Amino acid sequence: MAQPAAPLVSAVDKSAVRTRRALRALLLGLFAGLLSSTVVVTALPRVVADLDGGQAAFTWVVAATMVASTLSLPLWGKLADRADRKTLVQISLGLFALGSAWCALAGDVGQLIAGRAVQGLGAGGVNALAQVIVAALVPPRERGRYNGRITLVMTAGTVAGPPLGGVLADTPGVGWRACFHLGVLLAAGAALTLHRTLRLPDSGRTSRGPRPDLWGAALLTAMVGALLLAVTWAGNGVPWVSWPVTGTACAVPVLAALFVRRQSRAVDPLMPPRLLRDRTVALSALAGFAVGPALFAAPALLAQYFQVARAQSPAVSGLLTLPMIAGLLSGSVVSGRLISARGRWKLPLAAGGLLLVLGFSVMGTAGARTPLLLVGAALFAGGSGVGVVSQNLVPIAQNAAPPDDLGAVTSFVILSRSLGGVLGLAALGSLLTARVDALTAAHAPAGTGLDGGLPDLRALGPPAVDGVRAVYGQAFGDVFTAAVPFALLALAAVLLLREAPLRSTLDEH
Missing domain, CATH: 1.20.1250.20 (MFS general substrate transporter like domains)
Structure with a gap:
């Protein structure tokens, strides 16, 4: 009577091993995103000087990734409810690798900022999809343990980035571009591991039904972007009572009202x-x-x-x-x-x-x-x-x-x-x-x-x-x-x- 239980135990063990491998790959993707976001901070003066940038470039090179990542989160989350999550996380890792390569080849500050924005789109996908995939693989009661590991990886990427960037920028024959080459390698490694290990209960789903609410995404992006511009301008020499700041700030509630109206009428709302x-x-x-x-x-x-x-x-x-x-x-x-x-x-x-x-x-x-x-x-x-x-x-x-x-x-x-x-x-x-x-x-x-x-x-x-x-x-x-x-x-x-x-x-x- 006891012998038939062995294959079941073996199957459970194999499933647990696959889950751990898939989660390790997700954590590698998160680490790649955070490391590449912070690795440039220490090297930033050298980067901007090499690309003939000005003082404003310091802020935007850092902010581009964070803003793009933040604004893309709702769209990635909505796509995760409609499309194959394994495919989506691989696409997000691909975008991150593309943005990293773009930054590594940048010839001026504008190209670097654009590459950082593409990095942010990919990082936003990895961030949102990692949480969704953990939820699909792990019961709610156990998620606190895995979220602790996510925090550990996030902290490691945040802490390791600045000193590593300084070392790479100062190493003869290496330079700051190696910071972004590293992002390409880490993202590629995470995507390959996920392709081999990730098995999801809903991995065969297709994106049937209404298309994602792209108009809602555009309104949300415009609303958040206007708010960020108003706050940023006001803190960098532009008076609070001025046409750029006041006009942008007044646009925020208008865009917010349009976004709420769109969400209440959309067939498949973003939020x-x-x-x-x-x-x-x-x-x-x-x-x-x-x-x-x-x-x-x-x-x-x-x-x-x-x-x-x-x-x-x-x-x-x-x-x-x-x-x-x-x-x-x-x-x-x-x-x-x-x-x-x-x-x-x-x-x-x-x-x-x-x-x-x-x-x-x-x-x-x-x-x-x-x-x-x-x-x-x-x-x-x-x-x-x-x-x-x-x-x-x-x-x-x-x-x-x-x-x-x-x-x-x-x-x-x-x-x-x-x-x-x-x-x-x-x-x-x-x-x-x-x-x-x-x-x-x-x-x-x-x-x-x-x-x-x-x-x-x-x-x-x-x-x-x-x-x-x-x-x-x-x-x-x-x-x-x-x-x-x-x-x-x-x-x-x-x-x-x-x-x-x-x-x-x-x-x-």
Whole structure:
């Protein structure tokens, strides 16, 4: 009687092995996207100088990938509900490889920015489809564990990129173009592994029925793009009360109204209005938007804080951000295991929201001479809160979604988180510029080099360095204080969520 069970066990083991291999390939694709997004940061001065770019190119080379990735998320999520997901993730990896090759061959800054945008389209697909495919392979109760691994890979790509880019750019005979060649190789490796290992229950589906809502995608892109342009222009020397900023800002609500109208009338809407009627999905998206600035904007701001306000080298600055990275990793992994073991998530997410508020509040008191031990403790607390909240919102929303809306719900929550990060970075960066200008006019002595650009402390004398550090220290404290309401909003959204035990199988609902 016991012998017939052996083939069944063997089949289950083989399925588990294939699942692990497929997930490893997905993680490789995510790593490729993040590494290629961050690897250029350290090499950026060399890149722009080689391509005869100006100061504005610094912002757009970094922003192009992030904006394209964010804006493409809803479309990828909708396609994931209608087309073969294995094919889609391979297409997204192909787009990412194409964008990387484009960047590697770029002859001017315009070509580089265009290539970075294509990279972003591919990265957005990999990001959204990875979450959808994990949901198709793993029961909701187990997803916290795999989302912890996703966080680990995201952190590894974020941390490894800048030092690797600096090494490649400074190595004779290699240069910054190797940063993008690396992206091509990683994406190709991920696509080949997925082709051999990924087996999905719905891998044979075809895209029958209405076509995706391309008009909705265009309106959403225009709306988000106008909002980003208004915030970016206002933070880079263009007055808030001016035709470019005011006109673009006024276009945002008009485009938003047109987008909502389109979604209510479309046969197959990009973001079905019924998603917002689901309390769990709506609050998960709101919490994701509120935690986005901490996940995406804080690391960029911290690099400037340590290098200018604390007068540290880029290498030392990277080391000083490790407490936040350690907190993000530990918070994500520990909460994922607890949620997988108990199937309950409300208490861990509430604790994460409190840690996020605590971390931002303490950083709001930081200045040029705050003890680094206190700064490190605040970063660890804030990072832990980000890790707990951000990576568990997607499985919570997926748990409440019907199977046919899985892709739309996944992309909706990820889009909200990414959009919060993009807008948070633009808004907090604009606030930083405004505070530095105001404090410079009121307190900083002459000769500090605060003329609208990032000051070079190595070229200044001791009195000027002290003045610059004092101005930036106070300005960064004001910026982190202004970020506290985002953390409070995330905590409020989490507390308003109604806890429902995560399902233990793929077919329950």
